[in-house]
Amino acid sequence: MFFEGFTLTTREINGVVYRFRSEGTGRQTVMLLHGRPETHAAWHHVGPFLAADYRVICPDLHPERTPAEQASDLLELATVTGHDRLVIAGQDYGAHLACQIAAAAPERVQAVIVMEALPAPDHTGRDDMAFSLSQYDCCWFGQLHPKPESQTIPVPSEWLENPLPSESIFAPEAVADYLSASIWQYAVPVIWPVPRARLTCPLMALWANSGRIGGWYNPLTLWRETTTGEISGHPISGRHFLAEETPVDVGNSIRTFMQHLTSA
Incomplete structure (x- = not known):
């Protein structure tokens, strides 16, 4: 069942309507932040897996708002839903936002889990042409006319197949949510704070x-420069959409990490 046991809710926060799912019991709360171009539905496997032991909240992001505005919004969303202390996990865009929230409210964020992301300020200037051309849009714009104009689809092409290929890692319910949501339609260029608060x-x-992250860099070396807290991490099978490609590995990794926080 899709997001079994979870309640879908909308709440106005700072004049913006946030849609989110929540469920679970326990003393710890984990907030799961999706990446681009998905919605909270990306966590439909991992959320219920974690809800057996933790309180879980999965919001849709609002990328037309600045990182600082979203950090304020999501902290307020956590407050009004009864979540004071948080562990925040995020995928690519959501990972950077998780760090933004942790920097804004260190007294409330117990730990951060970043998936398929590098510290933005450290990444700027480090990438070479090969890395740049491997980015989804750039790989098309780096080709001759008319390829860029005809092929710059901002979503994986299999999402547009009906029905989805049988071998797809994506659930039909999740893809329907991604395509019906408009949260990325008005996204603004993101300027992450430089230097970012440690x-x-x-x-x-x-x-x-x-994927590309581990292929070009040593992620732990770069992330070690961002925090005075303990650093850990490892690669997981997959190419990018980890929460949907290997949800059990992601869920177990998050659970083990949170258990370590409790025992530390």
Whole structure:
């Protein structure tokens, strides 16, 4: 069942309507932040897996708002839903936002989990042409006319197939949600703070063993420069959409990390 046991809710926060799912019991709360171009539905496997032991909240992001505005919004959303202390896990865009929230409210964020992401200020200037051209849009714009104009689809092409290919890692319900949501339609260019405020909490980094992040960089080396807290992490099978490619590995990694926080 899709997001079994979870309640879908909307709440106005700072004049903006946030849609989110929540469920679970326990003393710890984990907030799961999706990446681009998905919605909270990306966590439909991992959320219920974690809800057996933790309180889980999965909001849709509002990328037309600045990182600082979203950090304020999501902290307020946590407050009004009864979540004071948080562990925040995020995928790519959501990972950077998790760090933004942790920097804004270190007294409330117990730890951060970043998936398929590098510290933005450290990444700027480090990438070479090969890395730049491997980015989804750039790989098309780097080709001759008319390829860029005809092929710049901002979503994986299999999402547009009906029905989805049988071998797809994506659930039909999730893809329907991604395509019906408009949260990325009005996204603004993101300017992450430089220099970014140094984090003080533990941080775990997860990256795809067949993806670009680990192929170009040592993620732990870069993330170690962002926090005075304990650093851990490891690669996971997959290419990028880890929560949907290998949800059990992601869920177990998050659970083990949170158990370590409790025992530390």
